[in-house]
Amino acid sequence: MKFTTNGLLGNKHIQTSYATLFRKPFLKDWESEEFTLNDGDFIEIYWKNKPKRSENKNIVLLFHGLAGSYKSPYIQGAVDALCKEGFACGVVHFRGCGNKENRLARSYHSGETQDNLEYLLYIHKTYPDAKIFCIGYSLGANMLLKLLGEFKQNSFITAAVAVSAPMQLEIAAKTIDSGTAKIYQKRLLDELKLSLLKKFDTYDFEKLISLKKEEVQKMRSIREFDERYTTPIHGFLSADDYYEKNSAKQFLKDIQTPTLIVHAEDDPFMTPEVLPKKEELSKYITLEVSKKGGHVGFVGGSFFKPEYWLEKRIAAFIKLFT
Numbered sequence: 001m002k003f004t005t006n007g008l009l010g011n012k013h014i015q016t017s018y019a020t021l022f023r024k025p026f027l028k029d030w031e032s033e034e035f036t037l038n039d040g041d042f043i044e045i046y047w048k049n050k051p052k053r054s055e056n057k058n059i060v061l062l063f064h065g066l067a068g069s070y071k072s073p074y075i076q077g078a079v080d081a082l083c084k085e086g087f088a089c090g091v092v093h094f095r096g097c098g099n100k101e102n103r104l105a106r107s108y109h110s111g112e113t114q115d116n117l118e119y120l121l122y123i124h125k126t127y128p129d130a131k132i133f134c135i136g137y138s139l140g141a142n143m144l145l146k147l148l149g150e151f152k153q154n155s156f157i158t159a160a161v162a163v164s165a166p167m168q169l170e171i172a173a174k175t176i177d178s179g180t181a182k183i184y185q186k187r188l189l190d191e192l193k194l195s196l197l198k199k200f201d202t203y204d205f206e207k208l209i210s211l212k213k214e215e216v217q218k219m220r221s222i223r224e225f226d227e228r229y230t231t232p233i234h235g236f237l238s239a240d241d242y243y244e245k246n247s248a249k250q251f252l253k254d255i256q257t258p259t260l261i262v263h264a265e266d267d268p269f270m271t272p273e274v275l276p277k278k279e280e281l282s283k284y285i286t287l288e289v290s291k292k293g294g295h296v297g298f299v300g301g302s303f304f305k306p307e308y309w310l311e312k313r314i315a316a317f318i319k320l321f322t
Contacts, residue, residue: 015294044098111246149251
């Protein structure tokens with residue numbers, strides 16, 4: 001199922017933005033769940049076809065990208081396609097990305113595996129006979145690959161898919177702060193800043209991490225946000241330290257879960273340099289790289305009659321293991 005496209009859809013920026021501009025949220029009546037974490041905080045999970053404890057239904061857990069949620073077009077499309085195949089789908093939100101503010105001063109980051117590990121263990125215990133699949137997008141894909149590498153041979157995940165993963169965070173932070181990619185950076189950064197500014201009503205960040213409210217408003221890059229907030233609030237030494245420890249590429253050789261990595265060479269959020277070499281991949285990984293596709297795009301068909309190839313590819317891969 002190799003991805004190809006042409007015409008207007010051959011442009012990487014149209015690929016990246018098409019679904020956001022033209023595909024509005026269409027799935028309704030989600031069932032929400034609030035899962036309490038070991039540190040007293042919580043994450044929100046939004047379900048479609050959530051199984052009862054007595055049901056032996058295959059479960060797919062989806063992890064969104066930076067500032068994403070169950071409303072994101074790529075999430076909606078995948079959930080719709082998978083539910084039609086009979087899967088139960090849960091969209092696992094990072095802290096504060098659901099409909100409620102999280103309880104602590106910290107938030108989430110690209111390598112935050114502990115929260116999701118806690119929830120995965122809970123799902124595995126609650127549905128011991130169910131096959132569990134995972135899908136990650138962008139930041140969520142980097143997190144998922146890191147988590148699978150940390151699992152090594154102890155994984156209970158049947159199979160996984162990672163889409164447009166920034167497997168070297170330093171490169172992604174640099175790329176998105178250059179040229180036309182700055183357009184995407186501004187949108188994402190505005191959302192991050194807005195979320196952080198709300199937290200100032202509850203927490204004294206000047207006392208906690210020497211960060212003033214006016215300094216947040218002046219931030220101009222993702223890297224600056226990571227340096228001033230993500231790094232200190234999560235206990236890293238610097239942005240470089242954070243990027244180095246949480247980049248997924250170094251974990252790929254340890255993955256022992258059947259995993260599909262989908263990537264496009266023209267991804268505007270990063271350069272092809274993030275892609276692993278053959279010797280950096282475990283035998284369990286299938287790496288599919290297309291010339292075009294943008295960032296979490298992969299829209300085929302024509303501009304006025306699109307075909308969302310990505311969700312079909314994901315469903316086809318997962319079905320191989322049912």
